[in-house]
Amino acid sequence: MKKVGIIFAMEEELKELIKYLNIENEYTIFDLIFYEGKIHNIDCVLVKCGVGKVNAARTTQILIDNIKVDYIFNIGVAGGVSNILKIGDIVIGENLVQHDFDITAFNHEKGYIPEIGVYIKSDEYLYTIANNVLREKNELNVVSGVIASGDIFCTEEKMGEKINKKFNALCVEMEGASIAQICYLNHIPFLVLRSISDTPNNNNTITYEKFLETSSKNIAKAMNEILEKLSNDTL
DSSP, X not given: OOEEEEEESSHHHHHHHXXXXXXXXXXXXXXXXXXXXEETTEEEEEEEOOSSHHHHHHHHHHHHHHSOOSEEEEEEXXXXXXXXXXXXXXXXXXXXXXXXXXXXXXXXOTTOBTTTBSOEEXXXXXXXXXXXXXXXXXXXXXXXXXXXXXXXXXOOHHHXXXXXXXXXXXXXXXXXXXXXXXXXXXXXXXXXXXXXXEOSSSOHHXXXXXXXXXXXXXXXXXHHHXXXXXXXXXX
């Protein structure tokens, strides 16, 4: 049986999926708390990494090195930067990009990472399963495309528009692309899923806090549906 690692930035996101987990073990590695058990008979390890790309990358490597996971999901909330999205919608990350990675001084395009490129593509199998399951079973709007990550909470509408235009990004958050980079370098299949909690409009801090719980419930439900399908496929 394969082992699935699931990473969250915040406690609010983790607590919604942990409701689906039959906890068998709880332990700490480098001050991170890991919850291990089964969802639909799949061995899962849930962990809160903390906010930002460095925290996310650190946690991903620990999951790979210390817990020997076979697949990694990163789920949580995000800010929409595309006008096709509304609060509560689900975004499946087909490609991930670090919108704040900038070595344009060396004649590379914005977001380009040496030896990797601009975009990191999600695992095709996990991406296909998520698309099929969520579009069939979910009453919410489900969209696939680019998720952009950066170490900034995007509050300005102009910044959101710029990221959308430059990278064709659907939403912005602070962890997914760094998790994608670590998985890519370690040859670990991964997928990033987001539920939209806000949009950059100078009031999105208030909107974010208001809809954080609802969006966290939405993405936990979506993850549970994906795991149910994966259990039938015998991961």
